[in-house]
Amino acid sequence: MLGHGLVHWFEMSIPIFLVVWRDDPGASVLLAGLVIALGYAPFGMGALPGGILSDRFGPKRLILTSFAGMSLSFLVLALASSMVTIAVALVCWGIAASVYHPAGNALISTGVESRGTVFAYHGMAGNAGIALGPFVTATLLIAFEWNLVAAVLAVPGIVALLYGLTVNFDPTAASAEDVEASGTALTLPTFLQNSKKLLASAFLVVFVLVTFEGLFYRGVLTFLPEILHDLQAIEGVNLGGQLEGVSPADYVFVGLLVVGMAGQYVGGKLTDRIPVERGLVAIFGILAALVLVFIPVSALGLAPLLVLCGLLGFFLFAIQPFYQVAVALYTPADTRGLSYGYVYLAEFGFGASSVAIGGFLLGAYPLGVFFAVLSVFALVGGSLALLLVVGHDGLAILPDTEREPSD
Known part of the structure; x- marks a missing residue:
């Protein structure tokens, strides 16, 4: 939970610094944006090597290394005096952050029996980081220089590292297989062999399914704030008082993220009670429907829009x-780290292409086309989940030693 919260704490604070960096005489909005992109690129693309390293050295070592690397990177950022130094610090952060998701999820999958419940709390912690990172950063920037703020943001990572060094646990306590905590050979033939074994099984369906979930997820979170700002239902709202000039659209979006914490919890609990394949089919279908009705519902007024955004946030994270x-x-x-490495390559790497897709669609076509494409992403994901429900015999599923017979 600390790790997941910290990754998104740092991740979501970076765009807030963009406001400051673009005002630098030697920088421009384009240059600052490119520098931030340099940090985000290894965050997604480094997930696969992070998974390989998790299988080799054990998830705990990778998680603690991620804590240290992210914190040190922000301390370097605090000392930066040019865009070049900022770029170096952000690239280092992206590399350090990229190993967390495959290592953290591998640890949960082999270390605890109530995986759904723990994934729920784990997801809630991530949402807390998503919300608190930009809020704390923006608040501190009111009173302090950005370099000092960057140093302050590193403190929770240092505290988490010190705590992590003191705890002991069995990272394979819930695995029915005889697997060492670390020690899988870190060689190219082993990587190719394990990858072939994974991609020749039903995991390939899961991998592609997560790619389409990532396309939907990144498309919504990237463009919804801007879309909300332009909606007539929100333009007419005046907060007044000390909040004069603050767009209520920002509060609507933060509220969506907060509701997402409830979605994470309920979704995690449900995975312990219903087959995950059927749950995926149902939620993908709901997400497809929600984005299709977004425009007509938003035209009904603020209250229906708030309900719709709440439902979207709930199921987006559930x-x-x-x-x-x-x-x-x-x-x-024994290949769990590699498996989650592929999954987060799909989620944060391939899924990030929806930023380019969404930008093109919003610039060239009416808003309804953007939401229609998001709906197609969800429907494809749901169709792949349906394959997992009905196509077991033809998908060459790996022997599953961890699923209960009743499932």
């Missing part, structure tokens, strides 16, 4: 424990 547990069900424990 789906995450389902696919995280699905990975555990369709992969052997």
Whole structure:
């Protein structure tokens, strides 16, 4: 939970610094944006090597290394005096942050029996980081220089590292397989062999499914704030008082993220009670419907829009424990880090292409086309989940030693 919260704490604070950096005489909005992109690129693309390293050295070592690397990177950022130094610090952060998701999810999948419940709390912590990172950063920037703020943001990571060094646990306590905590050979033939074994099984369906979930997820979170700002239902709202000049659209979006914490919890609990494949089919279908009705519902006024955004936030994050547990069900424990590395390459790497897709659609076509494409992403994901429900015999599913017979 500390790790997941910290990754998104740092991740979501970076765009807030953009406001300051673009005002630097030697920088421009384009240059500052490119520098931030340099940090986010390894965050997604480094997930696969992070998963390989997790299988080799054990998830705890990778998680603590991530804590240290992210905190040190922000301390370097605090000392930065040019855009070049800022770029170096952000690239280092992206590399350090990229190993967390495969290592953290691998640890949960092999270390605890109530995976759904723990994934729920884990997801809630991530949402807390998503909300608190930009809020704390923006608040501190009111009174302090950005360099000092960057140093302050590193403090929770240092505290988490010190705490992590003191705890002991069995990272394979919930695995039915005889797997060492670390020690999988870190060689190219082993990587190719394990990858072939994974991609020749139903895990390939899970991998593609998560890619379409990532396209939907990144498209919503990237463009919804801007879309909300332009909606007539929100333009007419005046907060007044000390909040004069603050757009209520920002509060609507933060509220969506907060509701997402409830979605994470409920979704995680449900994975312990219903087959994850059926849950994925249902949630993908709901997400497809919600984005299709977004424009007509927003035209009905503020209250219907708030309800719709709440439902969208709930199900957008409720789906995450389902696919995280699905990975555990369709992969052997000794390649769990590699499995989650592929999954987060799909989520944060391939899924990030929806930023380019969404930008093109919003610039060239009416808003309804953007939401229609998001709906298609969800429907494809739901169709792949349906394959997992009805196509077991033809998908060459790996022997699943961790699923209960009743499932």
